[in-house]
Amino acid sequence: MSEHGMGASVRRKEDYRFLTGNGHYLDDMVRPRQTFACFVRSPHAHAKIRGIDTSSAASAPGVIGIFTGKDLEADGVGPLICGWGITDKNGEPHKAPAHPALATDEVRHVGDQLAVVIAETLEQARDGAELVSVDYEELPAVVLPKNAMDASSPLVHADVPNNLCYDWELGDKAATEAAFSNAAHVTSIDIVNNRLVPNAIEPRAAIGEYDAGSENLTLYTTSQNPHVARLVLSAFNGIAPEHKLRVIAPDVGGGFGSKIFIYAEETVCLWAARKVRRPVKWTASRSEAFQTDAHGRDHVTHAELAMDADGKFLGLRVNTIANMGAYLSTFATCVPSYLYATLLAGQYTTPAIYCDVQAVFTNTTPVDALRGAGRPEATYVIERLVETAAKETGVAPSELRRRNMVAADAYPYQTPVIMQYDCGNYGASLDEAMRIADHTGFAARKAEAQSRGKLRGIGFSAYIEACGIAPSAAVGSLGAGVGLWEAGQIRFNPTGNVTVFTGSHSHGQGHETTFAQIISERLGVPFENIDVVHGDTDKVMFGMGTYGSRSAAVGGSALVKAADKIIEKGRKIAAHILEASEDDIEFANGNFTVAGTDKAMNIGEVAFAAYVPHNYPEGLEPGLNETAVYDPLNFSFPAGTHICEVEIDPDTGAVEIVNYTAVDDFGTVINPMIVAGQVQGGVAHGVGQALHEGCNYDENGQLITGSFMDYSMPRADNTPSVDIGYTSVPSPSNPLGVKGCGEAGAIAAPAATINAVVDALWDLGVHDIAMPATAHKIWQSIRAAKAAA
Amino acid sequence: MSVSVSMTVNGEAVSGNVEGRTLLVQFIREHLGLTGTHVGCDTSQCGACVVHINGTSKKSCTTLAVQADGADIKTIEGLANGDELHPMQAAFREHHGLQCGFCTPGMVMSAVDLVKENPSPSEQEIRDWLEGNLCRCTGYHNIVKAIKAGAEAMRG
Numbered sequence: 001m002s003e004h005g006m007g008a009s010v011r012r013k014e015d016y017r018f019l020t021g022n023g024h025y026l027d028d029m030v031r032p033r034q035t036f037a038c039f040v041r042s043p044h045a046h047a048k049i050r051g052i053d054t055s056s057a058a059s060a061p062g063v064i065g066i067f068t069g070k071d072l073e074a075d076g077v078g079p080l081i082c083g084w085g086i087t088d089k090n091g092e093p094h095k096a097p098a099h100p101a102l103a104t105d106e107v108r109h110v111g112d113q114l115a116v117v118i119a120e121t122l123e124q125a126r127d128g129a130e131l132v133s134v135d136y137e138e139l140p141a142v143v144l145p146k147n148a149m150d151a152s153s154p155l156v157h158a159d160v161p162n163n164l165c166y167d168w169e170l171g172d173k174a175a176t177e178a179a180f181s182n183a184a185h186v187t188s189i190d191i192v193n194n195r196l197v198p199n200a201i202e203p204r205a206a207i208g209e210y211d212a213g214s215e216n217l218t219l220y221t222t223s224q225n226p227h228v229a230r231l232v233l234s235a236f237n238g239i240a241p242e243h244k245l246r247v248i249a250p251d252v253g254g255g256f257g258s259k260i261f262i263y264a265e266e267t268v269c270l271w272a273a274r275k276v277r278r279p280v281k282w283t284a285s286r287s288e289a290f291q292t293d294a295h296g297r298d299h300v301t302h303a304e305l306a307m308d309a310d311g312k313f314l315g316l317r318v319n320t321i322a323n324m325g326a327y328l329s330t331f332a333t334c335v336p337s338y339l340y341a342t343l344l345a346g347q348y349t350t351p352a353i354y355c356d357v358q359a360v361f362t363n364t365t366p367v368d369a370l371r372g373a374g375r376p377e378a379t380y381v382i383e384r385l386v387e388t389a390a391k392e393t394g395v396a397p398s399e400l401r402r403r404n405m406v407a408a409d410a411y412p413y414q415t416p417v418i419m420q421y422d423c424g425n426y427g428a429s430l431d432e433a434m435r436i437a438d439h440t441g442f443a444a445r446k447a448e449a450q451s452r453g454k455l456r457g458i459g460f461s462a463y464i465e466a467c468g469i470a471p472s473a474a475v476g477s478l479g480a481g482v483g484l485w486e487a488g489q490i491r492f493n494p495t496g497n498v499t500v501f502t503g504s505h506s507h508g509q510g511h512e513t514t515f516a517q518i519i520s521e522r523l524g525v526p527f528e529n530i531d532v533v534h535g536d537t538d539k540v541m542f543g544m545g546t547y548g549s550r551s552a553a554v555g556g557s558a559l560v561k562a563a564d565k566i567i568e569k570g571r572k573i574a575a576h577i578l579e580a581s582e583d584d585i586e587f588a589n590g591n592f593t594v595a596g597t598d599k600a601m602n603i604g605e606v607a608f609a610a611y612v613p614h615n616y617p618e619g620l621e622p623g624l625n626e627t628a629v630y631d632p633l634n635f636s637f638p639a640g641t642h643i644c645e646v647e648i649d650p651d652t653g654a655v656e657i658v659n660y661t662a663v664d665d666f667g668t669v670i671n672p673m674i675v676a677g678q679v680q681g682g683v684a685h686g687v688g689q690a691l692h693e694g695c696n697y698d699e700n701g702q703l704i705t706g707s708f709m710d711y712s713m714p715r716a717d718n719t720p721s722v723d724i725g726y727t728s729v730p731s732p733s734n735p736l737g738v739k740g741c742g743e744a745g746a747i748a749a750p751a752a753t754i755n756a757v758v759d760a761l762w763d764l765g766v767h768d769i770a771m772p773a774t775a776h777k778i779w780q781s782i783r784a785a786k787a788a789a
Numbered sequence: 790m791s792v793s794v795s796m797t798v799n800g801e802a803v804s805g806n807v808e809g810r811t812l813l814v815q816f817i818r819e820h821l822g823l824t825g826t827h828v829g830c831d832t833s834q835c836g837a838c839v840v841h842i843n844g845t846s847k848k849s850c851t852t853l854a855v856q857a858d859g860a861d862i863k864t865i866e867g868l869a870n871g872d873e874l875h876p877m878q879a880a881f882r883e884h885h886g887l888q889c890g891f892c893t894p895g896m897v898m899s900a901v902d903l904v905k906e907n908p909s910p911s912e913q914e915i916r917d918w919l920e921g922n923l924c925r926c927t928g929y930h931n932i933v934k935a936i937k938a939g940a941e942a943m944r945g
Contacts, residue, residue, distance in 0.1 A: 011882055011883065011885075012882070012885070014890065015881070015882040015887060015890075016874075016882070017890075018887055018890025018893050019865075019874060019878040019881055019882060019887065019890075019893060019894075019897065020825070020865065020866065020868075020869055020874070020878065021823065021824070021825015021826070021864065021865035021866040021894055022825065022866075023825070023890050023891075025824075025827070025891065027824075027827075027828070028818075028824035030822075123808070123810070199925055200889070200891075200925055201827075201829040201835055201837060201889070201891045201892045201923060201924065201925050201926075202827070202829065202889065202891040203828075203829065251889075251890065252889065253827075253829075253889045253890065253891025253892075254888075254889040254891060254925050254926055256925065285831045286829065286830035286831045286832065286835075287831055507889050508888035508889030508890070508926045509888070510888070673885050674885065676885075677885045677888060677926075677927060677931055680927060680928035680929075680930040680931065681888065681925075681926045681927050681928040682928075683928055684927075684928030684929065685925075685928075707830070707831070707832045707834070708830050708832050708834035708835060708923065709832050709834060713923055713925075714928070714929075715919070715920055715923065715929075716915070716916040716917075716919035716920065716922070716924075716929040716932070716933065717913075717916040717917055717919070717920055719928055719929050719930075721930045721933075722928070722930065745928075
């Protein structure tokens with residue numbers, strides 16, 4: 001292994017600028033003559049807009065423009081779109097009510113925007129927005145997904161009966177019914193997957209800019225996928241044709257899914273830049289982020305597991321109500337359907353699975369993909385069910401899992417819910433996790449804790465996820481509006497250093513480092529001579545962006561393909577100059593060598609010859625610059641076992657995570673330091689969901705958890721350090737053998753943590769606890785169980 | 790109504806005219822163009838805006854520019870010695886204590902002040918000290934490791 005190649009914990013190229021205050025985040029940018037936008041937002045969860053009076057604001061100091069939804073309509077700006085079509089169980093398309101960037105007739109959640117004030121300074125824009133007078137007629141609101149379909153509930157959209165976006169199913173219903181009728185034991189659970197607010201620490205922001213000379217528009221935006229933003233803003237919102245629009249996503253301060261989507265604010269800033277003929281800048285306050293960043297999760301689920309007398313799983317039946325919020329965000333529809341139900345086999349051979357999902361509208365912020373997106377919800381269903389089944393049947397949780405796992409020699413394994421797992425070894429991850437967690441010593445630790453009056457519990461989560469999203473034909477057949485390949489380009493400069501362009505976007509993942517490692521390894525170019533460029537539609541040919549732990553598997557693979565093309569062309573150039581046959585040229589460690597001789601030239605010399613082609617193969621194009629597009633063969637399937645061990649103080653309900661073990665199969669690991677960082681961060685996110693985080697609305701739809709004062713984020717003093725292990729089986733579905741590591745922690749940790757908490761409390765009679773399992777909730781559960789005993 | 794303020798920032802005397810409501814972080818970012826200090830919330834919780842005021846870590850989003858009149862301010866841009874990273878910055882790099890980098894300046898400035906107060910902090914003391922700094926990427930583990938190593942390096 002070379003110092004900077006694959007498998008080395010190379011320190012990051014990105015860090016110097018971030019550590020010295022030289023990052024270029026969006027709010028750091030100042031464009032010449034820029035103006036500032038402030039949005040007028042609804043204080044009500046649901047109201048009719050009877051009128052908007054902008055006259056006072058229009059004459060306020062510094063105000064240069066006020067626009068409403070009518071202005072957007074008059075200019076033909078299309079509504080915000082949802083890019084994944086779901087066909088419901090009756091063959092009908094999902095309900096897609098209009099989602100105007102600025103509401104015209106009704107507002108449908110607190111924070112819904114209906115006007116924008118543009119002024120010389122931010123303070124003047126805010127002061128102006130305060131002066132916009134909106135005449136609202138308050139309407140009743142529906143908040144909880146479980147109530148959304150009630151006949152007595154108000155309609156979020158008059159044209160969507162029962163607030164039902166779709167009722168969708170997956171799996172063989174008849175076979176599953178038959179499995180249940182033959183079962184020796186059935187375990188049932190009712191669970192809520194709590195609503196989360198993404199809370200990247202950098203708030204969303206945008207600058208729209210218009211160049212009157214060229215009629216080109218530029219959007220600077222906090223995006224995980226700038227090319228997709230350009231495509232949507234052009235093709236659907238109609239703001240500018242693609243070739244007249246440039247989208248730049250500079251350093252982005254975390255995304256976690258929330259910066260995938262095409263939001264109202266960037267759409268309006270871009271459009272308004274042409275109206276006022278000056279750059280228009282908007283940066284979300286944290287309060288706005290809470291109200292408008294697409295939220296995550298929010299499922300209500302009833303699930304049942306049928307087993308035979310030996311504890312073999314026979315069937316799984318799942319009914320889920322998924323909250324879409326007030327409107328459909330960009331990819332909202334696919335999250336509780338194809339990113340969720342397709343993973344319900346988990347690591348197990350359950351032969352019959354049926355899942356029904358009802359996606360509903362409520363008067364809340366839109367819900368979309370958040371770190372894991374559907375897969376945390378699936379894992380939580382399966383692993384809470386399995387753990388409960390183990391408790392009910394008296395089989396050890398590890399043993400019950402092992403009995404049902406897909407065997408290491410059973411790949412490719414076709415699940416009953418679309419996915420075909422390409423490789424894995426789930427038993428190995430389980431064994432290794434139990435070894436690292438010293439599972440055999442748990443009984444003694446529990447007894448010792450008991451002697452101190454503490455309740456100790458241990459919980460497993462054997463998860464699987466589908467990453468490397470995704471084969472375009474496959475997702476197209478499931479309703480995706482886009483292909484999910486990725487593009488890459490390797491440009492040798494004449495002096496032999498390299499500029500790499502990728503359609504992936506890095507917002508914390510460290511692509512500038514890991515992608516340079518891939519190129520350094522493949523082409524033998526010194527790591528420090530490689531620069532990675534991303535996040536600019538004028539520089540990178542195209543890209544589908546970063547989400548679903550896809551960057552290395554798809555974006556990295558595109559670069560491998562481009563590197564192969566570089567080597568092929570280099571071989572021709574070297575053969576000519578070294579006066580050898582092309583077939584005799586070998587390439588290794590950056591050198592083209594004539595086999596069996598010491599005649600060689602390095603790739604830098606080949607690059608120079610390509611740009612100064614005085615002695616050059618006839619008919620070959622000068623230059624050394626190759627692009628490639630990679631469309632994956634299959635999803636990749638990271639999997640593993642996490643084990644959480646907790647200690648609970650029964651007097652206060654306070655939980656302490658005393659041990660947390662993560663053993664993951666991510667396939668090939670490019671940079672172990674970065675991968676471990678992703679695991680630690682992902683687990684913190686998942687533990688946050690399990691113990692701390694929960695987004696709450698009151699019965700009128702007011703957001704109660706609207707700031708960091710009210711919404712409990714994981715902090716340094718309540719987040720565990722994770723013991724990390726790997727059992728890697730390289731993925732056969734991409735040339736790097738990678739699987740993806742960004743979401744695993746958030747997927748596995750909620751079930752592991754709650755299983756540990758319930759294990760600690762089981763003997764007291766507490767058999768379930770809702771997330772977030774706060775000290776207060778645990779204390780109440782203990783009290784209730786004692787009272788009932 | 791504008792008010793004139795003067796202070797020392799990273800060793801340089803600066804002055805400007807601000808509104809009474811102008812926050813110190815706005816003065817630093819918008820008037821001085823020092824954008825390494827970030828704003829991540831509006832309730833003084835996230836700590837992305839931490840700077841040193843007269844040698845002590847403070848949230849510049851919760852300080853008015855006029856309150857800092859006459860003060861000695863240090864921001865993340867003033868921490869390194871030329872191209873040579875401060876030991877705490879170097880430790881964050883070495884221990885992968887940052888991912889997206891947005892909370893990082895506040896974390897580093899906060900950590901440097903911790904070590905001034907407590908040259909040899911335990912893991913628990915570091916975790917307690919960071920109650921006013923939020924990170925969504927790292928899960929804090931590597932930040933804690935980095936601060937421990939940075940403290941050791943600062944002790945020399």
